[in-house]
Amino acid sequence: MSDFMDFLRHKYAYVARGEFKPGTFDDxxxxxxxxxxxxxxxxxxxxxxxxxxxxxxxxxxFWDNQEDMEANRNEKLDEILNEMSHLFVKAPETAFYEVSSEIKKHEPVEA
Structure with a gap:
């Protein structure tokens, strides 16, 4: 039954759209x-x-849930995000979504 419940569980996605200052995408x-x-x-x-x-x-x-995303915040992550912030032209647009469909590539079946 646990496999079936795992099948019904949806992932979540944190999405950020932004623009970096010219030439800073690699950084x-x-x-x-x-x-x-x-x-x-x-x-x-x-x-x-x-x-x-x-x-x-x-x-x-992608996250199991929003609580896990928030639980992963730590001092090291905040340092890195702070270091990244000056590279943006303006603050990125962010949103949190429930993944409603996930389609994975099928491997060919040998005859």
């Missing part, structure tokens, strides 16, 4: 990678997307 990426490395309990994965040819991007971090 922001390095800081994003460091920040994500501090996540543990309830962390399900992360993506950092860059709009080609720009310094605009979207960060998506």
């Amino acid at each position: 922001a990426k390095a800081l994003f990678d460091r920040a994500v490395a501090t996540y543990h309990q309830g962390f399900e994965g992360a993506y950092l997307l860059q709009e080609p040819g720009t310094d605009r991007g979207i960060a998506i971090v």
Whole structure:
């Protein structure tokens, strides 16, 4: 029954859209990678997307629930986020979403 309940449980996604000062996306990426490395309990994965040819991007971090996201806040993470803040043109737009559908790539079946 626990497998069935796990199937019904939805992940959550923290999404941040922002623009970095010209030429600073690589610095922001390095800081994003460091920040994500501090996540543990309830962390399900992360993506950092860059709009080609720009310094605009979207960060998506997947969590089991919002409480786990908040529980992962710590002094080291705050330091990294503070270090990243001066790279933004303006504060990023952020939101928290429930993942309502997740489709994974199917592996080919050998005949």
